Amino acid sequence: MSFLTHGRIIGGLSTTPDLEGALADYRDMLGLAVIEHGALDADLAASWGCPASAGARFATLASVSGAPCRLRLVEQPLPDDFMPTRSYGWAAYEITVQDVFGWPDRLAGSGFEIVGQPKEIPGLPYFVAMQMLGRGREMVYLNEVREDTPTSDLPRAAAPVDHMFIVILAAPDRARTMRWYADHLALEEGGTYTIPYSMINTAFGLDAATLTTISMAQKGRMPIVEVDDYPAQAIVRGRAAGALPPGNALVTLAVDTLDGRGLDFLTPPQPRTGAFYEGRRAATVVGPAGELLELVEIA
Template structure:
């Protein structure tokens, strides 16, 4: 099926305002999770060590300082990363039952082949790959990892009417949408627009299997979601969660379990209209590449790590 995207020489640079640079997963089973992401998903470890104390402070999670950490990248080397951080088990945490970052949506080359590879891994398939009626843009699959993180592993087929969806350049490639479980969808949308400079995309009401299964709702129950974007670049999916959802349980001074942090490119930190959790700093390593970064918290306490791209990155 042909793509609607522009020719490659007209494509914007990867690092720009609104780009998802990384997703951070907190897991109590660090060694096994690392094997899952490296050997099953085929990501490459590009940095490993302990979380620096100043980085943990920037997250508003000083207790995470010194925790084991690994930064992984797809073999395409396009500039997107997935970061694992070790954390203690959090009693009461259940995937897709609390507010905050609910899932990372990742583009994959062959979702059916990947599904076969997951059989002997630490990932549990909660939504096997299948085409969805009315959606011809991708073939979705949903899994839960050892840390209680949810990944949407989607084989992109073509762009949407108002969004460019990335074709995979590796078996498992970039995070292209961050899925937010919101207590108040309108409030989260307003925050992303006003504080972060994102744009409102489409709003949809759909039978959402992940939500319906997690809350024991009928299969035809519809949830409302709104997309945010920068131009044709997708950024987040804001899902209105049911009344039975709760605040994400979180250890004192630590990161939330599962899908913990989204690292997002912004043109300038001084344009962010939300209080920083700590002063902007520069951290070493391939994710930050000498750029300043700082974090803000959204309406449900979700952590946005903002990496300053500069005006040139917005071209």
Template sequence: MIGKGTILGGTITVPVLADAIAAWHDVLGLELCEEGEVAADLASSWGAPACAGLPFATLRPKSGAPFWIRLVEQPSHPDFLPTTSYGWAAYELTVQDVFGWPERLAGTAFEIIGPPRAIANMEPAFIPMQVLGPGREMVYLNEVVGTMPGFDLPRAACAVDKAFIVVLAAKDRAASVRWYVDALGLEESATFTIPYTMINRAFELPADHLTTLTMIASGAMPVVEVDDYPAAVTERPCHDGMLPPGNAMVTLAMPDLDSCKVDWIAPPVVRAGAISRGRRSGTVRGAAGELVELVEVGS
């Protein structure tokens, strides 16, 4: 059974679909399960009508976990810089043998931004590393090595497995936290203040500059990490009528879409495809303007 708040997918925009498929399939080992063109009504439901007809592909971990990466081919945006704008900042995936990944990724389409290292205040629960993919998407590869009080951290059943958590760059951390709690019925969990390497590098801040983040959970399952961002953060540059570049959209499971207190971009409808699988889905915008696709999975 898929529980409320389960991260079903992350949508990524890429300039050349074939190259991105090769990277995610050949390098990270996900299995290709769907290819096609974005239907016009689906693109409109994302608030991205210009994506109609664009090629896409969907991949899934070899573990068979209910998680998919959807790659949509659209032109790169010249002003997009990862980790500097509001919206989805990163998808964190659970992996095996994180210390072996730098060698495996050498010379591939994935650029290592941060090598494996423990995080202050969060050790020894997991060891993350950070990479940029072919669409300049930020991906964290996390190996769970211990426990964290209050959380059931997902351990990988294959080399690169399902989502660990997704990271949101918030305009107002408290407002975003309230939105996930009030609109989707998720729960506010722990808050941490840490020296956040990726943010400090992106904004050229001192290494010891501190960032506060709040975890959104469903019971013990982590779902969204909501991060404060420095004053220099900007709106995500975006082509008219298209998806945000890089980490574009997150798909979450909901037991009942009618119970969600949201403003739908378009009314939810039953959709086919690898992620919706004949269930109702619809897309909304969160408090930071982020796209959240919701799929009704029943209770």
């Protein structure tokens, strides 16, 4: 079966104030391969509603596993007041890896800041994850999968660092967001959990026992978007006029068709070239949490 099925994560985009430094981290430290680089096309930037990002330097990276899932880095200034995990929108990208306990030592001296050491969680034998921030304050989870969950199939890494398999969305209204993904993208609820979420509690200075409700939007047994109910203290993510959001900026998903979804695209769908598109039609929409969501037609 093809990797690119409806709902599959084709990739994510993160902004960075230092593209060369970010490449030293993602390419040289994590071992991802650069497959595309250049200046951001003005028409593509406009399709994201970000015309001011036209001409920005970018690079696209992929795992040496060969999985057709990409990470795009776009260079732009980092706002002084941007703090990760405190605003609505894309909060993190989760990547399947091998030997997660070895990664903190391997990343010593890099531009990554480890904010959550890998640890086993009692009662959750399915995976072990660690959390880190890149130079653009983008959040990345490295996740060693050990077994499938009762409701989803989790990908084992075929390389030391493989592909993105879950994207995490910070939402002001989790239930409404889940309905939007069901209504417009035909994604299903794979489970809802209420947990003490340490990353959120730390970011907002909440008691460690404070509970957060999260839901997984998935297709069949494939997890896609984790939707987190953020606390009332969360804010709308600020960004420069016409520019990409800072940090985790945009997610690209595969869809079987762009037609008949009732979506208000920022610009009309059109075929695009490059590693993310390969001649397929693509268009971008603003989701219910303010997230930039690019959809690529695979039918």
